[in-house]
Amino acid sequence: MADYLVQFGLPVWLAYGGVALMQCLILLTIMMFAAATFTWMERKVSGRIQDRLGPTRVGGRFGWLQSPADGIKLLCKEDLMPAQADKILFRLAPYISFCASFCVFLALPFSNGWVAQQLNVAAFFILAIAGLEVFGVITAGYASASKWSLYGAMREAAQVVSYEVPFGICVLIPVMVAGTLDLVAIGNMQQGWGINWMIFHSPFMFVTFFIYLTCAVASTNRAPFDLAEAESELVAGFLTEYSGFRWSVFFMAEYGSMTAVSGLAAILFLGGWHGPIPIADLLGLTYSNHAILGWFGELLGACNFLFKAFLGVTFMMWLRWTLPRLRIDQVMTTCLKYCIPLAAAMFVGVMLWTYALPGGILPRKTPMAAVAEAPAWTTVETPGGDRP
Amino acid sequence: MNATEIIDRLKQRFGDRILRSDTDCLDPWLEIAADGLHEICRFLRDDPDMRFDYLHCVSGVDYVEPDPKKAKKTDWQPHLELLYHLSSMQHRHRIVLRVVLPRWRDGVHGRLPEVSSVADLWPTANWHEREVYDLCGVAFAGHPDLRRILCPEDWVGHPLRKDYETPQEYHGIRVK
Amino acid sequence: MERVDPELVEFDVRTDEMLINMGPQHPSTHGVLRLVLRTDGEVVTDVVPHIGYLHRCAEKIGEKISPRQWIPYTDRMDYLAGMNMNLGWAMTVEKLMDLEIPDRARHVRVMVCELNRIASHLVAAGTYGLDLGSFTPFLYCFREREKILDLFEEVCGARLTYSFITMGGVTGDLPPGWLDRCERFLREFEEVIPELHAVLTSNEIFVRRTAGVGVLTPETAIAYGCSGPVLRGSGVKWDLRRDGEPRVTRMYEDYDFEIIAQHEGSYPQDRDDYPPVPPEAVLGDSWHRFYVRMIECVQSIRLIRQAMAKYQGCDGPIGEPIKLTQKLPKGEAYLETEAPKGQMGFMVVSDGTAIPWRVRARSSCFCNLSVTSEICRGCLLADIPAIVGSLDIVLGEIDR
Numbered sequence: 001m002a003d004y005l006v007q008f009g010l011p012v013w014l015a016y017g018g019v020a021l022m023q024c025l026i027l028l029t030i031m032m033f034a035a036a037t038f039t040w041m042e043r044k045v046s047g048r049i050q051d052r053l054g055p056t057r058v059g060g061r062f063g064w065l066q067s068p069a070d071g072i073k074l075l076c077k078e079d080l081m082p083a084q085a086d087k088i089l090f091r092l093a094p095y096i097s098f099c100a101s102f103c104v105f106l107a108l109p110f111s112n113g114w115v116a117q118q119l120n121v122a123a124f125f126i127l128a129i130a131g132l133e134v135f136g137v138i139t140a141g142y143a144s145a146s147k148w149s150l151y152g153a154m155r156e157a158a159q160v161v162s163y164e165v166p167f168g169i170c171v172l173i174p175v176m177v178a179g180t181l182d183l184v185a186i187g188n189m190q191q192g193w194g195i196n197w198m199i200f201h202s203p204f205m206f207v208t209f210f211i212y213l214t215c216a217v218a219s220t221n222r223a224p225f226d227l228a229e230a231e232s233e234l235v236a237g238f239l240t241e242y243s244g245f246r247w248s249v250f251f252m253a254e255y256g257s258m259t260a261v262s263g264l265a266a267i268l269f270l271g272g273w274h275g276p277i278p279i280a281d282l283l284g285l286t287y288s289n290h291a292i293l294g295w296f297g298e299l300l301g302a303c304n305f306l307f308k309a310f311l312g313v314t315f316m317m318w319l320r321w322t323l324p325r326l327r328i329d330q331v332m333t334t335c336l337k338y339c340i341p342l343a344a345a346m347f348v349g350v351m352l353w354t355y356a357l358p359g360g361i362l363p364r365k366t367p368m369a370a371v372a373e374a375p376a377w378t379t380v381e382t383p384g385g386d387r388p
Numbered sequence: 389m390n391a392t393e394i395i396d397r398l399k400q401r402f403g404d405r406i407l408r409s410d411t412d413c414l415d416p417w418l419e420i421a422a423d424g425l426h427e428i429c430r431f432l433r434d435d436p437d438m439r440f441d442y443l444h445c446v447s448g449v450d451y452v453e454p455d456p457k458k459a460k461k462t463d464w465q466p467h468l469e470l471l472y473h474l475s476s477m478q479h480r481h482r483i484v485l486r487v488v489l490p491r492w493r494d495g496v497h498g499r500l501p502e503v504s505s506v507a508d509l510w511p512t513a514n515w516h517e518r519e520v521y522d523l524c525g526v527a528f529a530g531h532p533d534l535r536r537i538l539c540p541e542d543w544v545g546h547p548l549r550k551d552y553e554t555p556q557e558y559h560g561i562r563v564k
Numbered sequence: 565m566e567r568v569d570p571e572l573v574e575f576d577v578r579t580d581e582m583l584i585n586m587g588p589q590h591p592s593t594h595g596v597l598r599l600v601l602r603t604d605g606e607v608v609t610d611v612v613p614h615i616g617y618l619h620r621c622a623e624k625i626g627e628k629i630s631p632r633q634w635i636p637y638t639d640r641m642d643y644l645a646g647m648n649m650n651l652g653w654a655m656t657v658e659k660l661m662d663l664e665i666p667d668r669a670r671h672v673r674v675m676v677c678e679l680n681r682i683a684s685h686l687v688a689a690g691t692y693g694l695d696l697g698s699f700t701p702f703l704y705c706f707r708e709r710e711k712i713l714d715l716f717e718e719v720c721g722a723r724l725t726y727s728f729i730t731m732g733g734v735t736g737d738l739p740p741g742w743l744d745r746c747e748r749f750l751r752e753f754e755e756v757i758p759e760l761h762a763v764l765t766s767n768e769i770f771v772r773r774t775a776g777v778g779v780l781t782p783e784t785a786i787a788y789g790c791s792g793p794v795l796r797g798s799g800v801k802w803d804l805r806r807d808g809e810p811r812v813t814r815m816y817e818d819y820d821f822e823i824i825a826q827h828e829g830s831y832p833q834d835r836d837d838y839p840p841v842p843p844e845a846v847l848g849d850s851w852h853r854f855y856v857r858m859i860e861c862v863q864s865i866r867l868i869r870q871a872m873a874k875y876q877g878c879d880g881p882i883g884e885p886i887k888l889t890q891k892l893p894k895g896e897a898y899l900e901t902e903a904p905k906g907q908m909g910f911m912v913v914s915d916g917t918a919i920p921w922r923v924r925a926r927s928s929c930f931c932n933l934s935v936t937s938e939i940c941r942g943c944l945l946a947d948i949p950a951i952v953g954s955l956d957i958v959l960g961e962i963d964r
Contacts, residue, residue, distance in 0.1 A: 050703040147584050151606075151945070223697060224769055232592040232695045232949045324769045325697025327946045328606055414659060414897045441786050444900060445926040449913055473898055473909070473926075477786065477802060484898070512789030515934040523623070538616040538963060547624055548922075 023116040027105045035255040036067035042317050049321040077244035082145050085241065089143035094242070094249035097136025101256035103129045108263050109184045111273040111301035122183040123175050126264060127168055130219070133257060134160040137221075137228060140250070141238040152237025156221065156228035159331055163218040166339035170212035173205065173343075173350050174198045174268040183264075187272030194276030199269040204349035209269045211343050213315070216261040218331065221254065223320035227328055255313075262312025263305065270308050273301030389437060389481050391416030397437070402428055407488075415473075417484035425487055426504040426530075432474060432483075433509050440483070443506070444473040446516035448524030452491060454551045466491050468501060468526060489526060491549075505531035523548040581609065588617045592695045592949035595959035599936070599952070603945060611940040611948070613933055618963040626923030631657045631912065632730060632888050634923065638910075639725035641925060642961040644687050647680035647716075648903040649961075650729035656910040657731045659811055660897035661886070669733035669883035670815055671875040675746070676719065676728060678864040678871070682753070683712040684904035685793075685857040685864075688956040692854060693764055695953035696773050701763045708756055711749045718742055731890075733883015743872050750865050757862065765858055766839040774851040775844035778939045778951035782848065788938065789931035792906025793860065794955055796825035797853030804902035812901050818874070821867050824859045826852065831859065838862075850954035857956070889918045898924075905929050905956055925964050929957040 006015045040055070043066060047054025059065025081090055107122040107129075109115035119125050134156055141153020177198065178186045190196050199209045218225040229237040239250060266272055280286065280297035326334070389397075395409045395418050405424035410417055420428055432440040452466035453459035468489040475482035489501040500521075505528035507514040517528045518537040525546030528534055536543060545552050554564050584601045587593040596617035602610040622641065626634045631653070638653045639646040651673060658665070665673075690705030713723040718739050720728040728735055764770050780790070785798040795802055803823040805816045822832040826847055831838070838859060845851045892914040900909035906928025913922035932955045940951055 046699070050700050051707060052703065147582060226697070227946075230697065230946070232697055233946045235590060321700050322763070323698060324693065324764075324767065324773055325946075326769055327773060327944060329944065330772055413895060443789055444907070445898070445909055445911070445924070447911055447922075447924040447926075449922045471896075471898075471911070473911075477800070477807075480807070510789065511784075511787050511938075512931050512934060515930060519930075536616075538619040540616070547621065550627075 020116075023106075027116060028102065031102060031105060031256050031259070032252065034259045035252040036071070038255045038258065038313055038317075039070065039251075040064070040067045041314070042320075045314065045317045046321045049318070071248065074244055074248040079244045079246070080241070082241050084145035086143040086145070089139050090241075091246070093136050093140035093143055094246045094253070095136070096139060097133050097253040098249050098256070100129055100132035100136065101253040101260065103132075104257070104260040107183065108260060109187060109267065109272070110263075110305055111298045112188060113184060114298060114302055115184060118182070118184055121181045123171055123181045123186070123264075123268075126183075126260070127164075127171055130257065130260065131160070131164050133253060136250075136253065137238050140242065141228075144238070144241040146240050148234045148236070148240045149238050151234050152228040152230070152240070155230075155234075155328055156238060158328070159225065159227055159335075160219055160221070162332060162335045163215050163339070166211060166335060166343040167215040167219050169340070169343040169347055170208055170215060171264070171268060173208050173347055174201075176347070177201055177205070177350060177354060183267050183272075187267050187274070190271040191274050191281075192278055194271065196274075197269065197271040197276075202350055202353040204346045204353060205269070208343065208346045208350070209265070211339055211346065212265060212269065213312075214334070215339055215343075216265060216312075217316055217319060218335065220257045220261055220316070222258065222316050224323040224326050225331055226320075226325060227331060230325060232325075258313050258316055259309055262316070263309040265312050266305055266308035273298075273305040275300075275304045389479060391481070391483060394438070394481065394483050398428065398431075401431065408486075415482075415484045417471075417486050419486040419488060422487050422489055422503045425485070426506060426509075428485070429472075429506045429509050432485075437479070439476045439478045440474040442475050442477055443510035443512050443516075444475060445471070446513055446520055447471045447473075448520040448526055448548065450491070450524060450549045452550045468524065470503065470520065470526065472506070500525050500527040502527045502529050504529050505534075507531055522546070525549055586948065593952065594691065594957055597933075597952070597957065597959055597962075599948065601945070601948065606945050608940060608943055608945055608948060611937045613936050615930075615933070615959070615962050618959045620964065622964040623923050623925060626920060628919065630888055630890070630918045631892070631920060632886060632890070635727045635730060636725060638925075639727055640960060641927070641964055642684075642903060642905060642908070642929070642958045643724055644958055645680045645684040645904045646722075646724060646726045647676045647729060648684075648901065649908065650727060651677055652899070652901040652903060652908040653910045654729050654731045655811060655815075655901060656897055656899040656912055657886075657892070659899050660892060660895060660912055660914060661731065661890075662893075663732055663886070665733045665883045666881050667878050668875065668880050671871045671878065672734050672738060672882065673729055674815065674819070674871040675738075675868055675875065676716070676726075676734075678867045679712050679715065679746070681864045681904040682861050683709045685861050686712075688857055688904075689760060689764060689854065692953045692956075693770075695949040696770060698763070698767075698770070701760060704756065704760060704763070708753055711752070715742070715746055715749060718745070730885040732885045733881075735885060737882045738875075743876065746868065746872065750868060753861075754865065757858070760858065761839045765855060766842075771842045771844060771851060773946075773950055774854060774954065775842055775849055776846045777850045777943065777947050778954060779846050780848040780853075780935060780939050784935065784938060785848070788935040790906070790935055791928050791931065792902070792904065793824075793853055793856040794906060794932045794935075796823070797856045797954075798848035799826045799852075801825040801827050804900055804907055808902065809899060811899065816867075819867055819870050821863045824856050824863060831855075850950050853954040853956075891916065891918050892920065900926065903928060905958065905961065906932055908961075927961045927964060929955075929959075929962045933957050933962055 006012055044054040055063025055066040057063060058069045081087065104126050106116045107119050107125045137156045138153045141149040174186060175181055178189055180186060190198055199206055221228050229239060239247060242250060280300050286294050286297055391411045395411065398418065399406045402424060405421045405428065406418055407421060408419040432438045449469045449471065451464055451469065453462050468491050470487040470489065472485040474485065487503060489503060493499040493501045503526060505513065505517055507517060514532065515537060517531055518535060520526050521528060521534055522536040522539050523546055535541060544555060557563055582603050584603055585598065586601055587598040588596040593599065598614040600612045600614065601608050622637045625637060635650055635653060638649040641649050686705040686709045690702035693701035716726060717723050719742065720726045720735065780798050782798045782800050785795050785800060801823050804812050806813060806823055824831065894914055894916040896913045898909060898911040900907040908928050909926030911924035912920045915921045936952060940948060943951065
């Protein structure tokens, strides 16, 4: 799009800068909106699970405006900082977490080519950036000058760093099958009927998906792995001393990460923006018919993708409101004794499967063909060397 | 064993340490001399016929009448009593031990009367004795950790003594 | 520059112990309990409980007012089981006065006490889920407890501090139609029990968090004067409703119920829908204490049903409460009853006037809590809520 603007005579820096800014704003809006929706949903879902109604007062029958109301409340709250706290780090910590969580969205495609930056190493980028969130938490725990916070931070460090390993392997498996780190290409590989989804690639892949889910829940610090917060043990863990706006920034980061890992799961395993039935193709909503129709097809894809991510988040909520919390040693055991060996075994399994059945049980597009099929204007923004 | 048999048995064995006893009242009790408490308790716990394995409660009762008019009518001298409610799960019998102590050791106001602790026999006595120390003011010799338990550690006085006077304030907080 | 020996550095980088104050404001210390933990990383090497934050001088107040006036103070001891507290005190004074109550009042007492036992165990189960990080069972339990409180509200107008059971009987007869509503609650509650077992007792994570945690041997339990589900969870079959003083057992004499404790390797099985004991569970651990409470609820349902039948079958007076200024006979009386949390003992020393000379409350939680430092030593930080929660303490009763 920037190139398009340059054609109209805009200076290059302004065109690229403006477009980048716009993309960031759109993503920020999406993330905020997601956080707000999921906060509301968390209350409603937990309410229903617990035989309650959840919010019913603010904004009509279903409490639609609960999240804005919460937001206003959080902004109005007194902003406390412990006297002993490391002032700079204490202020910095929420933003580190938030930035890490937000940057993941830069490389996360919402539909075929609908991505802020189509990186050919997107999967790698997301893994790397998502892992940075832990620094925010550790900083927060250290800077709070509270023993409970320190415990939360130490637990987070131990837990998240360990879970990075099986998480990485689980991401690696679909990447290996796809032969590319480009998430758009991986998504497009799964075009067609639902059986083309990566999760149905092989029995090993099916198992991998559940290991991925476990690791995803653990790496986003959600119950039953929410040891860093653990309100019945550590008061509120690393969040103990945070209040008001800074707390809500952490909160948004958490919901952002939840959405991100669920989106990643959708792309890697569940067909990305492709539904189980290729409605867009059947209706002829493709670029080969018409650009506008193709755009609508993509929109449908984006809805599809968001729905899958939404399902993933709902699943995490369901877990949170059903299960008790694990103990730290059990969390580590789950990771080191079960997740890592299983993920490694699945890795080998998928590798052998691909070797034995190079084409899979079903005919599948090669990654190169998938890349070629992406509409031309989306690939414009890929960094220099990759530009066709 | 019923209470009479237990008391007879104890009288045989400890003789003059058993000062008084009563089996006709609601909870049969026997009064023992303060210096024999630990020895008798050990016997009660370890003797195969006794096996008092469960200490229910240690309670202190202060007998003093602060009102001088009423004090003339009382039929007892001011003293402190400790009551140990014991029972045996194995033999299903129970007994109450009573220890009579002076209100102040050697009659000096402020010196707590002393009696040996039974916390080494029944760990539950640990906290109960701390409570008696805290509220009634009895020092338990040989107690592993004799601190106040219900009142703050810097509280003055022993509230369950009858002549206790509530302080006006505690660290600037009005009490009365 | 001075060179530092690498070995020296390694020796120098050693872990230090940390002293942590858990409470009195902490989400899972069940009130204002303060635990001072000495920790080495996640491992707790020593626990020292500090109590007294809720001390309200109940015993001292009892020396200034008459026994009937003191009943509301007993409500506020174990405020989750006010009926059982009332019962303990009422029966102690009855023992001193040698007062017998009519059968009808006895059955009403059994009914409300057992209902209160269920309510108390529900709070215990729900908050225990909370301690382990599972929020949902808490609300399931409170929903059921709410129905019991509704029933109590009909009986005595109060939902928490009942002052219903008094010396000489109860303050009033049951309202019309109450038995039907009670029966309806029992039926509804029976359907909920398997749900609670599903989300807690037999939940895999729950079992992992509780089985083998905080093992209390029967010997330690008895030595520390533990009672109630804490004692029975260690496999000691001891329940004052069966093993107490004649005055207490007489109250339950023609009732049929089981004492819930693992005896000779198994629990009494009169229903087949109890979840099985998981292989990881060790007798006396937190899981067993929890399990005992859960099954005791079923026994309480049985008792309530029997009490309702007996109540309907007997006519006669409901009992006359003693006067507020009734003179007490001279003497001493000590009596323990089986409250939901353990053996609640009251002592009254009377000098022959209407005001007792001395009143004493022996709290079951007080003894149950004193065992904490014994069984928490060497556990993990996350086990502290799991153990303290399984002891099911109420600070109102501990501090009095």
